[in-house]
Amino acid sequence: MNILDTFADARLIENHRPWPRAIVTADGWRHAASQLAQGRWDLVALWGEQRAVHLAVRDPGANGFAVLTLECAGGQYPSVGKLHPPAIRLERTVRDLFGLEPVGLPDARPWLDHGRWDVQHPMGSREPALPMAVPYQFLPADGESLHQIGVGPVHAGIIEPGFFQFTAGGETIVRLEERLGYVHKGIEALMAGANIDRAIKLAGRASGDSTVSYAYAFAMAAEAALGIEAPPRAVWLRALMAEIERIANHLGDFGAICNDASFAIMQVQCAILRERVLRAANECFGHRLMRDCIVVGGVATDLDDAGIASLLQLMTDIGKRLPRLSELYDKTASLQDRTTGTGILSPELARQYASGGFVGRASGRGFDARKVIAYPPYDRIAFEVPMLEEGDVNARVWICIREIEQSASIIRQILEHVRQGPLRTGMTRPDEPREGAALVEGFRGDIFVWMRIAADGTIERCHLRDPSWFQWPLLEAAIEGNIVADFPLCNKSFNCSYSGQDL
Amino acid sequence: MRNILLESLRGALTEPPPPADEEMLAELARALEQRARRRLGRSLAIRQIDAGSCNGCELEIHALNNAFYDLERFGLHFVASPRHADVLLVTGPVTKNMREALERTYAATPDPKWVVAVGDCALDGGMFAGGYACVGGVSIVVPVDLHIRGCPPAPLKLLQGLCALLSEVGTAKASALPVS
Numbered sequence: 001m002n003i004l005d006t007f008a009d010a011r012l013i014e015n016h017r018p019w020p021r022a023i024v025t026a027d028g029w030r031h032a033a034s035q036l037a038q039g040r041w042d043l044v045a046l047w048g049e050q051r052a053v054h055l056a057v058r059d060p061g062a063n064g065f066a067v068l069t070l071e072c073a074g075g076q077y078p079s080v081g082k083l084h085p086p087a088i089r090l091e092r093t094v095r096d097l098f099g100l101e102p103v104g105l106p107d108a109r110p111w112l113d114h115g116r117w118d119v120q121h122p123m124g125s126r127e128p129a130l131p132m133a134v135p136y137q138f139l140p141a142d143g144e145s146l147h148q149i150g151v152g153p154v155h156a157g158i159i160e161p162g163f164f165q166f167t168a169g170g171e172t173i174v175r176l177e178e179r180l181g182y183v184h185k186g187i188e189a190l191m192a193g194a195n196i197d198r199a200i201k202l203a204g205r206a207s208g209d210s211t212v213s214y215a216y217a218f219a220m221a222a223e224a225a226l227g228i229e230a231p232p233r234a235v236w237l238r239a240l241m242a243e244i245e246r247i248a249n250h251l252g253d254f255g256a257i258c259n260d261a262s263f264a265i266m267q268v269q270c271a272i273l274r275e276r277v278l279r280a281a282n283e284c285f286g287h288r289l290m291r292d293c294i295v296v297g298g299v300a301t302d303l304d305d306a307g308i309a310s311l312l313q314l315m316t317d318i319g320k321r322l323p324r325l326s327e328l329y330d331k332t333a334s335l336q337d338r339t340t341g342t343g344i345l346s347p348e349l350a351r352q353y354a355s356g357g358f359v360g361r362a363s364g365r366g367f368d369a370r371k372v373i374a375y376p377p378y379d380r381i382a383f384e385v386p387m388l389e390e391g392d393v394n395a396r397v398w399i400c401i402r403e404i405e406q407s408a409s410i411i412r413q414i415l416e417h418v419r420q421g422p423l424r425t426g427m428t429r430p431d432e433p434r435e436g437a438a439l440v441e442g443f444r445g446d447i448f449v450w451m452r453i454a455a456d457g458t459i460e461r462c463h464l465r466d467p468s469w470f471q472w473p474l475l476e477a478a479i480e481g482n483i484v485a486d487f488p489l490c491n492k493s494f495n496c497s498y499s500g501q502d503l
Numbered sequence: 504m505r506n507i508l509l510e511s512l513r514g515a516l517t518e519p520p521p522p523a524d525e526e527m528l529a530e531l532a533r534a535l536e537q538r539a540r541r542r543l544g545r546s547l548a549i550r551q552i553d554a555g556s557c558n559g560c561e562l563e564i565h566a567l568n569n570a571f572y573d574l575e576r577f578g579l580h581f582v583a584s585p586r587h588a589d590v591l592l593v594t595g596p597v598t599k600n601m602r603e604a605l606e607r608t609y610a611a612t613p614d615p616k617w618v619v620a621v622g623d624c625a626l627d628g629g630m631f632a633g634g635y636a637c638v639g640g641v642s643i644v645v646p647v648d649l650h651i652r653g654c655p656p657a658p659l660k661l662l663q664g665l666c667a668l669l670s671e672v673g674t675a676k677a678s679a680l681p682v683s
Contacts (some may be wrong), residue, residue, distance in 0.1 A: 157562050
């Protein structure tokens with residue numbers, strides 16, 4: 001049964017592609033929250049507008065997607081997070097940015113608003129900020145001999161900022177509470193009113209390590225909205241870039257996780273391979289991270305024969321070296337001792353949070369947008385989605401290793417399939433508001449983009465949902481009962497994006 | 504393990520040191536004329552601060568430590584605390600939520616210190632300038648000695664900038680500077 005069929009009085013919105021969007025009643029909204037809470041549907045995204053909230057859901061059974069909208073008369077709506085905890089941080093964000101109150105939300109604290117902006121509700125009423133920031137209240141932890149360690153927002157390594165409040169009994173972590181939002185740049189507000197070329201560049205700067213995947217998702221949502229299609233060559237080249245990005249990031253993570261267990265040789269070896277990948281990307285597309293290479297309607301740069309040759313050489317090189325590195329990983333007892341059984345994420349939580357990427361797949365949730373939605377060209381590529389049940393650091397490492405192998409195979413297939421042809425389809429002015437959505441598999445998990453394009457072709461509202469939204473909260477759960485010294489290891493094995501979540 | 508180590512590292516992966524960038528040298532010379540600098544020799548400790556970056560700059564700063572760029576051969580190394588640092592390497596358009604953390608990190612760094620702003624956002628807020636959430640440019644918050652542009656700057660560009668910094672610090676005549 002279609003998701004929307006379960007609503008008695010849903011009003012379908014025209015010009016929303018590729019999935020349906022409907023305006024529902026408050027009762028319909030509560031029904032959706034209850035479906036999520038009962039595990040029948042997955043929460044894909046929850047975001048706001050000036051006078052409405054939107055909820056994107058997926059029905060795993062029927063593999064259907066839908067966007068539900070509730071108009072918020074009186075600036076409030078029934079909380080989804082009250083029944084379904086994965087929505088809590090999303091609703092705190094909607095409240096911070098738009099001033100819409102989720103009635104019944106158990107957590108009254110702000111999330112992205114640290115009391116440092118000049119305005120409150122910057123995308124809603126824009127009232128002047130309170131003269132003094134209210135101190136943030138961390139959740140209490142009671143017990144004998146507990147102590148607290150506050151870490152951040154500036155951390156000891158070359159990483160992004162965030163605050164971690166640990167409560168520990170001796171060495172063992174009893175509770176971790178994250179406080180994020182430090183790198184909130186107001187990207188969605190900057191997108192409003194921007195033309196599409198500027199907006200896709202902003203999307204490509206939501207999380208630098210996923211710059212290809214964000215631009216990819218933005219382009220697909222915009223193309224769905226405008227009813228245009230990228231030419232075949234561009235479709236292949238986009239996937240090529242996305243797989244190069246995936247390999248580069250997984251190599252970085254594999255090395256860095258081992259380094260956090262003091263096994264530096266793996267970091268050195270993986271960093272060499274990663275550098276070769278980035279150099280090949282630069283040779284092929286003119287930018288090491290392939291930033292701004294995907295545009296709405298196609299791609300901005302072409303691949304020549306020299307690029308193809310260097311990619312093939314690189315895949316051979318990785319194919320030769322990776323098995324030796326994974327064997328070294330597997331046979332080093334001191335390293336296995338640190339990663340096996342550490343930071344276990346239960347399959348139940350991964351499923352409840354609809355957690356994507358290697359975090360979900362290491363805990364038994366096999367969702368991969370490339371397979372489930374099979375957006376072109378992945379409908380024409382043979383690949384497997386590796387999955388494990390253990391949910392520990394070791395399982396996440398193995399998913400990364402297996403995904404590098406799969407991506408190398410995908411790259412070879414793409415290079416066989418890709419033919420000469422145009423790189424970009426022209427854009428037309430829509431002349432009426434159009435809406436589009438897309439879900440693209442980045443290295444970290446599925447990235448969701450939703451937008452409404454105004455009649456003049458500018459962005460009226462665009463929402464970007466990073467996979468980290470459904471992974472950060474699970475890190476808090478996975479770390480419980482582990483020792484403080486294993487936090488870097490666990491954190492790296494999740495590798496959530498601060499910037500992608502903070503936006 | 505020994506074989507893997509030797510195989511990859513044998514031969515010359517490491518790039519030759521790049522010449523210091525002329526434009527950056529000029530910017531540094533101006534900065535140094537204005538502010539007294541004690542001679543430190545060819546060794547600097549760097550503390551990186553993400554003040555709102557998209558994490559692209561961090562990826563390329565990380566790459567400086569790989570075998571190709573091998574930053575430590577220049578006596579440059581990353582440290583975990585601003586209290587150990589000579590140089591603050593700051594990225595991002597400085598979000599309002601990070602402003603105080605940047606100011607406090609700067610205050611915690613002992614003199615003499617240098618600030619290098621990395622990336623187009625760190626120069627003037629880049630694409631994020633003008634929003635409610637960003638201050639826009641590191642120099643609005645702390646004094647900046649050198650800007651390294653790029654989105655993100657490639658490791659070689661970063662290396663050029665840091666080498667320019669080193670050569671200025673290294674050649675600044677102690678006699679020409681006020682004695683404290």
